[in-house]
Amino acid sequence: MISTEQLYQTLQKRFGFSHFRAGQLEALTALTAGQNTLAVLPTGAGKTLIYELYGAATQQLVLIVSPLISLMQDQVTTLNVKGEKRAAALTSLMTYPEKNWVLQHLTAYRFLFVSPEMLSQDAVLSALQNVSLGLLVVDEAHCISTWGPDFRPEYLLLGQIRHQLNDPLTLMTTATATQHVKTDIKQKLQLPDATEVVLPIDRQNIFLDVAQFETQTDKDDRLIELVTTLKKPGVVYFSSKKKANETAELLALKTHCRVAAYHAGLDPETRFKVQQQFMQDQLDVICATSAFGMGIDKNNVRFVIHYHVPSDLEAYWQEIGRAGRDGKQSIAILLYQPGDEQIAQFLSDATVPQENEIHYYFQQMAPQIAGDEKANLIWFYKQHHYQERQVQELFERRREQRMVAFRKMMGYLRTPTCKRQYVQHYFDQVSQPDELPADCCSSDQPDIDLTALGLISTNDSVTVSQNEGPASWQAILTQLFNADGKTDAV
Amino acid sequence: MDTAQLITFLSPTAPRRLRVIENILVGKRTVSTLYWGMRYHQLSWLGYEKRLTRNVMDQTALELKNKGLVTVEETNAQLTELGAIEQQRLLNKHYQPKYLNLRLIVDVEALWQRLLLATQVVSEQAYQNKHYYPLQVSWQVKQFVKRWFHQFYSDDLRKAFQDFWQTFLSQLPNDQALLMSRLLVGHQRPGETLVQVAHDFELTESEVRVMITDLICQLAKVIAHTETASLRSLLAGLSRSLISTSAQQTLNSFMAGKSLEVISHQRQLKLSTVREHLLEAAIMLPPEQFDFQRILPAQLVTQMLARLAKTPLDQWQFTQVADLSVEFWQFRLLEILRSKQTDDKY
Numbered sequence: 001m002i003s004t005e006q007l008y009q010t011l012q013k014r015f016g017f018s019h020f021r022a023g024q025l026e027a028l029t030a031l032t033a034g035q036n037t038l039a040v041l042p043t044g045a046g047k048t049l050i051y052e053l054y055g056a057a058t059q060q061l062v063l064i065v066s067p068l069i070s071l072m073q074d075q076v077t078t079l080n081v082k083g084e085k086r087a088a089a090l091t092s093l094m095t096y097p098e099k100n101w102v103l104q105h106l107t108a109y110r111f112l113f114v115s116p117e118m119l120s121q122d123a124v125l126s127a128l129q130n131v132s133l134g135l136l137v138v139d140e141a142h143c144i145s146t147w148g149p150d151f152r153p154e155y156l157l158l159g160q161i162r163h164q165l166n167d168p169l170t171l172m173t174t175a176t177a178t179q180h181v182k183t184d185i186k187q188k189l190q191l192p193d194a195t196e197v198v199l200p201i202d203r204q205n206i207f208l209d210v211a212q213f214e215t216q217t218d219k220d221d222r223l224i225e226l227v228t229t230l231k232k233p234g235v236v237y238f239s240s241k242k243k244a245n246e247t248a249e250l251l252a253l254k255t256h257c258r259v260a261a262y263h264a265g266l267d268p269e270t271r272f273k274v275q276q277q278f279m280q281d282q283l284d285v286i287c288a289t290s291a292f293g294m295g296i297d298k299n300n301v302r303f304v305i306h307y308h309v310p311s312d313l314e315a316y317w318q319e320i321g322r323a324g325r326d327g328k329q330s331i332a333i334l335l336y337q338p339g340d341e342q343i344a345q346f347l348s349d350a351t352v353p354q355e356n357e358i359h360y361y362f363q364q365m366a367p368q369i370a371g372d373e374k375a376n377l378i379w380f381y382k383q384h385h386y387q388e389r390q391v392q393e394l395f396e397r398r399r400e401q402r403m404v405a406f407r408k409m410m411g412y413l414r415t416p417t418c419k420r421q422y423v424q425h426y427f428d429q430v431s432q433p434d435e436l437p438a439d440c441c442s443s444d445q446p447d448i449d450l451t452a453l454g455l456i457s458t459n460d461s462v463t464v465s466q467n468e469g470p471a472s473w474q475a476i477l478t479q480l481f482n483a484d485g486k487t488d489a490v
Numbered sequence: 491m492d493t494a495q496l497i498t499f500l501s502p503t504a505p506r507r508l509r510v511i512e513n514i515l516v517g518k519r520t521v522s523t524l525y526w527g528m529r530y531h532q533l534s535w536l537g538y539e540k541r542l543t544r545n546v547m548d549q550t551a552l553e554l555k556n557k558g559l560v561t562v563e564e565t566n567a568q569l570t571e572l573g574a575i576e577q578q579r580l581l582n583k584h585y586q587p588k589y590l591n592l593r594l595i596v597d598v599e600a601l602w603q604r605l606l607l608a609t610q611v612v613s614e615q616a617y618q619n620k621h622y623y624p625l626q627v628s629w630q631v632k633q634f635v636k637r638w639f640h641q642f643y644s645d646d647l648r649k650a651f652q653d654f655w656q657t658f659l660s661q662l663p664n665d666q667a668l669l670m671s672r673l674l675v676g677h678q679r680p681g682e683t684l685v686q687v688a689h690d691f692e693l694t695e696s697e698v699r700v701m702i703t704d705l706i707c708q709l710a711k712v713i714a715h716t717e718t719a720s721l722r723s724l725l726a727g728l729s730r731s732l733i734s735t736s737a738q739q740t741l742n743s744f745m746a747g748k749s750l751e752v753i754s755h756q757r758q759l760k761l762s763t764v765r766e767h768l769l770e771a772a773i774m775l776p777p778e779q780f781d782f783q784r785i786l787p788a789q790l791v792t793q794m795l796a797r798l799a800k801t802p803l804d805q806w807q808f809t810q811v812a813d814l815s816v817e818f819w820q821f822r823l824l825e826i827l828r829s830k831q832t833d834d835k836y
Contacts, residue, residue: 082621091629093629260685268626269603
């Protein structure tokens with residue numbers, strides 16, 4: 001067994017840190033003692049370090065099941081950037097020979113990312129059965145729970161697959177999980193005795209604010225005012241790409257801030273550039289949809305504003321969690337206009353297939369074209385021998401759950417009592433009143449003084465233009481190719 | 491697609507089919523689309539905007555109509571007098587692409603991805619930095635550039651790339667050179683987005699997109715002729731055939747002297763498919779690469795032309811020759827031949 005001392009040594013040697021962050025050592029100690037572990041750590045708490053360090057310390061293959069291709073690619077890139085070359089993602093974007101090559105060279109990898117669908121393929125499963133697996137990681141484990149907002153039916157296969165892989169040591173990670181979801185995760189993965197490592201989801205340095213408006217113009221005016229006066233950088237979230245684009249233009253015009261839109265409709269080149277500009281402090285504000293955030297590890301975000309109401313508290317909490325990772329005072333503001341809930345409800349409804357859609361897709365004899373998520377969802381059930389009636393009931397229940405989750409979200413913005421306690425209650429993590437931060441939420445302090453919180457931008461004259469870089473193409477080339485002969489101490 | 495772009499695809503002298511313009515931009519290779527695309531001198535735009543939707547297309551046309559710049563009948567649009575003036579104004583004011591034809595024979599999108607990533611890799615190498623976030627590109631491009639760097643990293647890539655970009659940008663007008671250089675990604679330079687440069691140069695997004703695509707086509711041309719192996723190899727495997735692989739096979743058999751029936755039998759294709767392949771080849775390839783005479787005997791051409799000579803090409807009707815022993819696809823082939831011989835832009 002690996003000692004605590006060895007864990008610290010690896011932490012120092014591989015990652016250059018001398019201290020673990022809260023929860024990391026507890027999870028690692030449980031794992032090295034051979035205990036299956038469910039780690040509930042907030043976004044940004046350093047979940048990935050747990051399995052990275054475990055892989056480095058034990059020199060064994062770590063298999064990570066992850067729900068999204070883009071997330072997997074991002075995780076591989078992040079590992080590569082840190083100098084770990086033995087990482088790969090096995091995805092449907094690879095050609096057959098490429099996949100095959102990876103499968104035949106499994107021992108050359110330390111970290112392998114797969115989707116649950118990919119993992120359930122015979123060729124993949126049998127290749128993995130033939131190597132010694134150090135650790136199975138179920139990332140975003142809440143996807144297994146029909147009670148959670150991101151339920152993915154493929155995750156239901158994981159309990160069985162885990163047995164087929166000879167019951168390897170397993171780490172389940174998630175950022176936000178209610179008691180109900182935690183129990184569900186352990187039950188569905190058939191690991192009822194797994195050790196729980198749960199950190200408080202609360203983020204005491206984020207002030208929680210909700211503001212209501214009669215008209216959209218009022219809302220826009222307030223947004224402009226906030227973006228102008230608040231300390232930057234910040235993120236404004238929208239439910240629609242169109243609105244994100246439009247508002248990015250509006251803010252660029254009215255605020256002198258460097259603003260860009262970010263959503264799934266952009267091409268990868270643009271997404272990369274916007275992301276990197278933001279990381280390198282060349283942008284003040286991002287107007288984003290929920291597509292923004294993956295792989296963004298920026299610790300000085302001062303505000304997260306929501307222009308639309310998210311569909312549930314899990315999503316809201318995940319998104320505002322991008323603020324204040326450096327521990328400094330930050331703010332989350334939800335701008336609400338009566339009627340907004342219809343947008344949210346519509347979007348939420350749109351993700352769950354309706355009765356007639358289920359019936360229609362059940363009649364189909366072949367899998368649907370890629371991209372039609374609902375069709376693929378129903379195909380999944382059909383393929384796994386569900387009856388149409390069962391599926392109808394399943395989605396009926398799901399619609400009800402989505403409705404309940406949304407009502408809880410609306411409850412957050414309507415509650416006249418402490419919003420932080422409301423959230424804590426939702427996630428079954430109630431704390432004592434004396435544990436609440438002095439500056440807590442707009443229910444307690446409706447007229448919060450942003451200056452007193454230190455959230456007002458001190459240099460009003462930030463009028464750095466978009467093109468603050470070199471003014472000539474010759475200068476750009478000189479910089480790109482280091483023609484001055486500088487070497488960075490990197 | 492915006493109104494300024496659609497205007498340049500229309501004509502004041504004859505109505506043009508909006509569906510053809512749309513299908514060309516989306517990249518549909520049906521014979522009818524290709525034929526009319528050729529007639530509209532729009533083939534170099536084939537597949538330029540693969541995600542264009544019918545809705546956007548119709549909205550744009552409607553906008554032009556509401557401004558009194560076009561008349562629309564069914565789905566055919568023609569510039570009004572006002573529209574013709576606006577078209578002229580835009581042609582003078584907006585950047586006009588010159589090299590888009592290259593898109594048909596080189597996968598310029600992939601070339602740009604490779605070049606952008608390679609430039610970033612070389613830039614970081616110039617600063618001896620190994621820990622950076624690489625540009626997100628397709629798996630294929632990423633693998634290609636990895637292998638490419640493995641092959642060339644010991645060359646003086648820094649000098650090769652600096653010289654290359656220096657030479658390329660210095661032959662461009664200053665604003666174009668600046669615009670392109672600002673897109674580049676490298677050490678502590680995330681690069682600017684198309685929207686950002688459009689904003690700074692006071693251009694529309696679609697204008698910048700055309701300009702960049704045309705500049706990338708020029709890059710492809712320069713790279714094809716460069717002596718520097720590290721750069722030239724970035725083009726490896728990116729050449730495209732003017733016609734589909736299947737059409738090429740049909741054409742090869744045809745040019746080898748096989749009859750259409752034999753080709754149909756040997757390739758297990760319908761006769762109509764074989765004919766479509768040949769029409770596609772006749773449209774897309776230079777006329778000397780297609781044996782028109784085998785399908786259009788001189789006597790038949792003379793007979794048909796006697797009926798058609800006084801009618802402008804785009805008003806030819808098959809009914810004018812239908813009583814001769816001629817099939818529609820032969821008639822279409824004569825149209826293609828005529829178009830190539832006279833190139834009468836209308």
